[in-house]
Amino acid sequence: MPRTTLLDPTRIGKSAxxxxxxxxxxxxxxxxxxxxxxxxxxxxxxGLSPIGRPIGNFLFLGPTxxxxxxxxxxxxxxxxxxxxxxxxxxxAEFQHSHEIAKLIGSPPGYLGHRETHALLxxxxxxxxxxxxxxxxxxxxxxIEKASDALWNLLLGILDKGTLTLGDNRKVDFSQTIVxxxxxxxxxxxxxxxxxxxxxxxxxxxxxxxxxxxxxxxxGIGIAAARRKFTPEFINRLDKIVAFKxxxxxxxxxxxxxxxxxxxxxxxxxxxxxxxxxxxTDSAKEYLLSEGTDARYGARHLKRAIERLLVQPLSNxxxxxxxxxxxxxxxxxxxxxxxxxxxxxxxxxSEWAIAGLAAA
Numbered sequence: 001m002p003r004t005t006l007l008d009p010t011r012i013g014k015s016a017x018x019x020x021x022x023x024x025x026x027x028x029x030x031x032x033x034x035x036x037x038x039x040x041x042x043x044x045x046x047g048l049s050p051i052g053r054p055i056g057n058f059l060f061l062g063p064t065x066x067x068x069x070x071x072x073x074x075x076x077x078x079x080x081x082x083x084x085x086x087x088x089x090x091x092a093e094f095q096h097s098h099e100i101a102k103l104i105g106s107p108p109g110y111l112g113h114r115e116t117h118a119l120l121x122x123x124x125x126x127x128x129x130x131x132x133x134x135x136x137x138x139x140x141x142x143i144e145k146a147s148d149a150l151w152n153l154l155l156g157i158l159d160k161g162t163l164t165l166g167d168n169r170k171v172d173f174s175q176t177i178v179x180x181x182x183x184x185x186x187x188x189x190x191x192x193x194x195x196x197x198x199x200x201x202x203x204x205x206x207x208x209x210x211x212x213x214x215x216x217x218x219g220i221g222i223a224a225a226r227r228k229f230t231p232e233f234i235n236r237l238d239k240i241v242a243f244k245x246x247x248x249x250x251x252x253x254x255x256x257x258x259x260x261x262x263x264x265x266x267x268x269x270x271x272x273x274x275x276x277x278x279x280t281d282s283a284k285e286y287l288l289s290e291g292t293d294a295r296y297g298a299r300h301l302k303r304a305i306e307r308l309l310v311q312p313l314s315n316x317x318x319x320x321x322x323x324x325x326x327x328x329x330x331x332x333x334x335x336x337x338x339x340x341x342x343x344x345x346x347x348x349s350e351w352a353i354a355g356l357a358a359a
Contacts, residue, residue, distance in 0.1 A: 016042040022078035027071045028257065028298075029250035032218075033060065033241045037075055040177065040238065044135070053161040055135065056177045057236055059143070061221035062243030063186040065299035072139050072179045076128070079135055085128035087138045089119065097149040104153070105166035120163055122171050136176040143180040144228055151233070158236035185224030189217050189245065218242040246298060248288070254298050255284050255291075258305050266313075267350075273317050274350055276327040279309075283332040283339055308339055316341060325349070 012020070020038045027034060040056035043049050049056075060068040073083040094100060105118035118124070125136040140146070140154065157163050158178065163171040192213060221242030226234060234240075246254070263277050279287075291304030309330065316322040327345040 012038065012042050013045060015045050019075075019078050023071065023074050026074035026077070026257070027067050028253045029246050030067050030071060030241075030243055033058075033067075033071050033243065036239045036241060037071070037177075041079075052174065053159060054157065054173045054176045054178045057158045057238045058177070058179050059225060059237050059240045060179065060181045060243060061184055061186075061225060061240065062217075063190055063245065064183060066243040066246065067298065068181040068243055069139070069141065070298075072137060072181075075177070076137050079133050080128050080130055080137075082128065085137065087120070087124055087136065089138070089140045091140055091142045091144075091146040091150065094150045095145055095147050097147050100147065100149040100153065101166065103150070104163065118165050120171060121165065122169070125171065125173070125176060134175055136173075138173075138176055138178050140178070140180045142182060144182045144184055155232060155236065158233075182225070182228075184228055185220045185242070188220050188224070189242070192216060192220075214244050217244060248292070251292060251298065251301060252284070252288055254301060255288055255305075258302060259284075259309075262305065262310060265310075273322075274324055275322055276348055276352075277313075278327070278329050278344075280329065280331045282334075283330045286332040286339065312339065312341065 016038050019041055020034060023034045023037065036058065037056075040049075040058075044055045060071070062068055072086055076085040077083040089103065094103065103119050105121070120138075125138070126134075128136065143154075146154070153163060157173050161173040161176075163173065165171060222240055225240055259277075259279055266277060267274055287304055287308060288301070290308060291301035293300040313322070313328075316328075322328060322343070323346070325347045326343050327348050329342045329344045331340045331342065333340060
């Protein structure tokens with residue numbers, strides 16, 4: 001009689017591991033959302049996704065700048081090689097019923113029928129497919145602003161995985177992951193996380209207090225969704241994820257991530273302008289202090305990096321102070337109101353720059 005072997009259902013396959021690794025490198029502080037996306041992809045990859053409906057239906061809640069849109073773009077980049085490989089529907093543009101024609105096209109006989117191209121056609125869904133991955137990603141942004149007509153369409157998509165266009169063609173959503181984002185509950189969440197008198201909120205830094213805070217925020221988000229959306233809509237969702245506010249530790253990781261992206265932009269620029277870049281810890285702390293705003297999350301940090309680092313670099317390039325092959329160090333002196341830029345070396349090879357930047 002063969003010996004019984006205990007199996008480990010917590011292990012995932014290589015493709016799901018690769019997706020998880022890429023998402024963790026691109027999205028900071030949102031473990032719940034990453035875990036749900038990876039689980040859903042694993043079911044799809046093994047052929048066990050539900051039949052006759054989308055691969056996954058997600059509702060992401062939370063304040064602006066917490067990473068709701070970013071994680072969708074990161075998923076597109078990880079699976080399809082392009083962060084823009086997302087069919088994005090801004091629901092603020094569809095607050096009136098007649099605007100629904102932009103999504104599904106006008107019926108035959110209506111004026112402009114042939115000139116109206118449906119945003120949710122099968123061609124639009126499939127345009128980003130690759131030879132290896134036949135998944136479509138659709139994002140309904142600010143879903144709470146959708147009109148009743150859009151709600152009716154969405155209910156059919158989430159439940160049956162199909163959409164009927166104005167000319168009666170059918171669109172198949174069975175190979176699609178549907179993401180919806182909303183700021184519902186954001187104000188109440190902010191009341192728990194915004195520090196008083198400008199000091200850091202200790203609940204974002206202490207692990208035990210952070211777990212308690214995360215549970216409260218998740219409860220606020222789910223309660224807000226249940227107040228706004230009908231039971232029919234809630235029942236069609238695979239998961240409601242409340243995005244957590246970002247503490248100083250997460251924001252510091254985002255600083256490093258954004259600086260890597262700045263170096264990538266430099267290396268992808270005109271060959272005449274390629275140079276190396278290093279940023280000291282004191283400069284990173286300055287960027288963090290200037291870019292920290294509880295109301296706007298990581299978006300404020302990104303704007304601070306553009307204003308304080310990228311724009312001055314652009315001026316230095318345009319004025320000829322930075323040349324191809326230079327190695328630039330960016331620092332900060334206590335009490336100053338701007339970063340300091342130094343040319344540490346000249347004539348560095350492009351290969352060396354790329355290697356040092358990746359280190």
